[in-house]
Amino acid sequence: MTRKQPQLYVDIRRRFPHLTLAIQLQVGAEILVLFGPSGAGKTQTLQAIAGLMTPDEGQIILDQTIFFQRRPGLPSINLPPRRRRVGYVFQHYALFPHMTALENVAFPTGNDAQGRRHAYELLERMNLAHLAHRKPHELSGGQQQRVAIARALATESPILLLDEAFSALDQPVRDQLHADLRTLQAERGLVVIYVTHNLDDAFAVGQRIAILREGQIEQIGTLDAVCRFPANTRVARMLGLSNMIKGQVVAVELNRLWLDWNGVRIEATCPSPEPTVGSQVTAFVRSEEIRLVYPDRPMTRFVDHNLLSGRIVERRPGRRLYHVWVEVGTTMIEIAHPYTAYTGLDTSIGQIVQIGFRPESVVIIPEAGRLITTQPPVAQPISEYHR
Structure with a gap:
């Protein structure tokens, strides 16, 4: 039973x-x-x-x-x-x-x-x-x-x-x-x-x-x-999410939107409800989903969008992943990767590199809202209890 x-x-x-x-x-x-x-x-x-x-x-x-x-x-x-x-x-x-x-x-x-x-x-x-x-x-x-x-x-x-x-x-x-x-x-x-x-x-x-x-x-x-x-x-x-960016929506079409982020154009998937053109939104990109680009290799689907140039300013080993910080304009972008990745790429401090991430990796954060519940509580008025 x-x-x-x-x-x-x-x-x-x-x-x-x-x-x-x-x-x-x-x-x-x-x-x-x-x-x-x-x-x-x-x-x-x-x-x-x-x-x-x-x-x-x-x-x-x-x-x-x-x-x-x-x-x-x-x-x-x-x-x-x-x-x-x-x-x-x-x-x-x-x-x-x-x-x-x-x-x-x-x-x-x-x-x-x-x-x-x-x-x-x-x-x-x-x-x-x-x-x-x-x-x-x-x-x-x-x-x-x-x-x-x-x-x-x-x-x-x-x-x-x-x-x-x-x-x-x-x-x-x-x-x-x-x-x-x-x-x-x-x-x-x-x-x-x-x-x-x-x-x-x-x-x-x-x-x-x-x-x-x-x-x-x-x-x-x-x-x-x-x-x-x-x-x-x-x-x-509170979750410690890095790589939070604020940008203005400059275009929306075919389930895609484009943000102007400090003069850089960022492509993202369109959330629901759809933001209006001209509105300001906040988004984030997970550090594990950002890739460093090899300059002498063909582009892959992981790095053929949202290509940005920057300078490596810090490198630090973590418990499970290696962390690299790249200065893009006035913003610091954190990248986390396996220890054995990028062995053939110069990632020393001061090196100019190119990074890329998919539109699906850009998550638009609602400006307001509270208590998104995947399993809503159901009240059950009970008048008796076991003694």
Whole structure:
């Protein structure tokens, strides 16, 4: 029999002195990343779901269970945290220092024989059974975090919340924990909400991403959709997108438009709705989609449009790609390429080069707009909840 997939619905509002939190989400069996700067409302959202913070108004519903409800004409409901039984993994683990790993994991369900047996099974799943009787100070950071995840899973809740849970760990340990989290989510069909302000972490674990800014969601959708088509320039800047350009539309025809960018003509695909000739637009080109042109080789389809000349001003190795900055007029263009690319081309600092990119690589960013949702939340007025 196919297991029913959980659905979490969140529609809350809470006024704080420094911001107003107004969040609407629907999350299924997936990993949703809440991404945004410090103070954007990410942790407050998790705390509201777990019952550690009470919203001023709204609803939080897991399937047919109402965690929180405060709306005109509806009965007020606010289940305490112990009855919500949400798995919560804190940034600094929050393990009990006087308890062993086994006792920590067994704590949410009781330290009886059955609870300890279940806790041991969870430690086995996290490859920590051999450390069951060690205390937190005898474990590494990664091991402590695995214990914290096992303890969160001990509640048998379909919801797992992680608040900057891996931020203090070394990259190899984080990579392994990200892989473990993806596997756990798939095996158990969990609703996972993962808070981070690190884009690498978001890409490592997320299936969808919600961009938070000043207590509100600027955009939500699949990772590729949000990063490919940011809802506005605020989202683009939060995602760290480089090569943002402002230009005037000088022509539109046959699903193509041409921009005048500081006297340079740029060809792009036409977005919807179609901009009017004479209007100002903002666009960006991904650094990975810009090519350096070999002067002595035939043009390819990747570099036979939008040819620009410039001077290399900086070169720097990255974790996965090599980065080159080319000064084009008064603007700096970043190019990212594999380490073995352009081995036959002089890319030393000061070298004059030509770059090119396809019209499809130029993405026009809407000037206004918020909350592009690929999976719109559906309100479900529920009057009863499981006790």
